[in-house]
Amino acid sequence: MFLYSSITRKVLMALAGLFLVTFLCVHLGINLMLLKNDGGRAFTEAATFMGTNALIKVFEIVLFAGFSLHIIFGLLVSGQNKGARPTSYAVNNSSDTSPFSKYMFHTGIIVFIFLALHFLDFYFIKIGLVAPPPGIAAHDFYNRTLLLFSTPWYSMLYIFCFIALGIHLNHAIQSAFQTLGWNHGKYMDAVKLLGSAYSFFIAAGFSLVPIFILFFRN
Amino acid sequence: MTRLNARIPEGPVASKWTDYKSSCKLVNPNNKRKLDIIVVGTGLAGASAAASLGELGYKVKVFCYQDSPRRAHSIAAQGGINAAKNYPNDGDSAFRLFYDTIKGGDYRAREANVYRLAQVSNQIIDLCVAQGVPFAREYGGLLANRSFGGAQVSRTFYARGQTGQQLLLGAYSALSRQIALGNVTLFNRRDVLDTVLVDGKARGIITRNLVTGEIERHAAHAVVLASGGYGNVFFLSTNAMGSNVTPAWSAYKKGAMFANPCFTQIHPTCIPVHGDTQSKLTLMSESLRNDGRIWVPRKLSDVEKLRNQSIKPSDIPEEDRDYYLERRYPAFGNLVPRDVASRAAKERCDAGFGVGSTGVAVFLDFADAIKRKGHDTIDALYGNLFQMYEQIVADNPYETPMMIYPAVHYTMGGLWVDYELMTTIPGLFAVGECNFSDHGANRLGASALMQGLADGYFVLPYTIGNYLAAEIHTPRFDTNASEFTLAAQGVADRLKQMKNSGGKESVDHYHRRLGKIMWEYCGMARNDAGLTEALYQITELRHEYVRGVRIPGGLDEYNPELEKACRVADFIELGELMVRDAQQRRESCGGHFRDEYQTSEGEALRNDDKFAYVAAWEYNGGEVAASLHREELQFNEIKLSQRSYK
């Protein structure tokens, strides 16, 4: 992994990233079922399917690999980049670039922290590593979610993290295309536009759930 | 009795080079590995020579003062490179290219060398394309040509306005390949301060490492100088700030003769000087004269009003404008050759009709062309030049006429070389602008790139072998030999002396003064009285310089002022030689115009009976004047005639 060239690292990171981007879409689809006023039936059904289907089980491993790859290469690349400029400028760079593109590492860290929290709150409970809060079964994601989102600071944190993710994705999607060499004068503008739209859709979609629960369920 | 032997092969001019190549001595590959060659300079000539010699198997050391070989000033050439390919089917041939070059040089170049140049020109284009030089192409995918001054055919290949850059990057890539293969060793950020002779042959150089200040010795079986021209003797020129004559001048002082130093080319379309702090002049492509009309006001009262900005150029009515080139040269109009256009601008400004805040500029007006061809066409043709102009001058050429004035651009003179490009020191070769050989008294557009690459790629690799064939038994040299020690000591002493002069003025102060003297008396027009005055002033300046220059910093560290100090010391001495050369040439030809020798219409008047020779100067020590040697030029193929552009 350390031996890979810059471009190989970037390409693997981009591929893993694109894979995660598609996963987000699936996850969002399930989350949006929370908005259905059916006492969580649809949501629980989907969650159970995800938790028990054999194919999905395999997929879960791939997903873990994707996350790990993306994170490890992200760290490697960031390390390389930090090392490439040992003395920094007295005046910070003010080139005309997308303001978000320079903060991929920072937004990435926020997303990572969120991920850890998310594991603590759901996945670890599911697999029994962490005890569920009193009164909620280990597999009852629905009530667990309602409980969490009824706490305003948690919802705020959740939304904040997804804004960070949106910012991360906004650059990440077009960046992945560029890294994979899929850059062409004819369609690059469309890629950028679709990337931005998708990242907005993801950030807004995930944020919708806590907002909805906070304002309409209590 | 002259010591000059040009060693031109016998036979008809068209077969001289072929015959030479078939009969010159060769060095076998095993011996090439044992032979070292030093190449000074990495411009078109130096980089192409070093790369080609490395490919042949010689061990090459290449030196440049820049941080990278890619930055040599060949990179700034805009227009193009000539070749007699005859792709457009317009009747071009090697002979025509040869003829145009000799005529353009006002019959002061050597026929045999120029013919060879025309012959190898085609190979240059083939090689450059194979290297990946992105020349302009037609829609069919084949190479495009354009026409250029002084020729009736389209033979100029170009890569946008960056032909020099692309050709240099091609040569640099070939050089880089040889460096990677270990055949060539690169020494960047080095000033070459002396040439070392052992038993009368060039055997090495003394350099200063510009970063550490260390004085270094390098030995070789032959030394090739490709250090470019000496236009910076004028202080203000289109040359790079670092362009200098020092390697060539050190060779001159060791016995290489310096030929035709007074032949300098003044380019008519440069951006005028803005003030006293100006450091450098910027060239605007000659192609602007295709559509721009050059004029100054007809009335002195209008000149006055323009200067105090009470009127704009466009306020001056048509009948009060003097389109002096169209007036004087109805046939060629604004498209007369460089030297003619430059002198005409000077004549008007001297008469008080110059425009701009300083009064030394003329208008180059596109209003008519914009009206005739439309804004968009003009933009497509010259857009980037207009932008460049606006960036520098902050005036919009679409709205107000450009202001231009001539500036020093190229030096045709240089180290005297024979047919084999060897100087009068055995084993010392000079290629590219550094030698005097191919352009006579005036260089045509798009010929400099051709000559640099011809010398480096296709001529020197043969001729140097002819010399080195006799050196295969000479072992590698020890740089501890007394000749090297002496030379290194000499360089160190000179630097120390300069450093400790205890003076008060900066190097630039003296350089500016030298430039003013040269421009005033040895510039576009010269006369005996002025040259005598210049000689006196330069001698004064030389003495003042020794006592008066102040160099901060130390000897053994990065010290740009010290670098400049050496270069300017040599420029002052060269300036003196240029003036002497201009004085002895009592005729007008090409870039050398003597007020005393002109036709009744004010055109250059050659004197072929007395001056159809190359003036080669031999150094006789600092205080004794250099002595003149003449190489009489024989014209067998071409009949000499008066240039006329009326």
Added chain:
Amino acid sequence: MNFTLKIWRQKNVAVKGEMISYDVSGISPDSSFFEMLDTLNQKLIMTGGDPVAFDHDCREGICGTCSLYINGRPHGPVKGVTTCQLHMRSFADGETIHIEPWRAKAFPVIRDLIVDRSAFDKIIQAGGYVSVNTGGVPDANTIPVPKEKSEAAMDAAACIGCGACVAACSNAAAMLFIGAKVSHLALLPQGRVEAAKRVQKMVACMDELGFGNCSNTSACEADCPKGISVSNIARMNREFLGAKLFSEKEKVVRVSL
């Protein structure tokens, strides 16, 4: 015009440097940035000071020698020009101007504002050429090249190797420089022959020299004085991937005579 200059001063590579403040006055707005620095240096020389060292040569924007990082931007505030083409009218009277050298591990400071960019030469030496020798090449018109390809190659070949892309990049990456050379040669049939080998060698050399990695911020394109596009980086990535995935394994061929 008057200015306050804050300039990085550093005696040599071994010692620490610092920002030092200078005042210059009476500068013409038509002066170039370097003429302004010349004025400062003349003053320093006359008063027994040590002039500021900076790299410059052609002063017409083509040699790529000049390399100043001015107020947070390589080559200063004007787009599409090198430092030597910058004029003082682009600054406000009385402005404080910060001047720093390029900052990158691969570009160590030699003195004051001068850095060592020989890393770029090494990258070209690694493969930025077509392996042809002088002589023995076909006629220039033997292989037609589509005009659009040739123009695109020229766009990439316009790179002057100044290093502004590295200086601008938040990661000190040299991808634009290498992307431009890889693209220039990959777009031409003459360069295609070695394209797969070239890109791999050049990228490997770049990594070895300690440049950063690309995070596609496009700061390089924004500050490139020649406007080289980041699409050249994408082309390099494509070439690289293609070479890694599909090129033949190199065999050692022994020729016995």
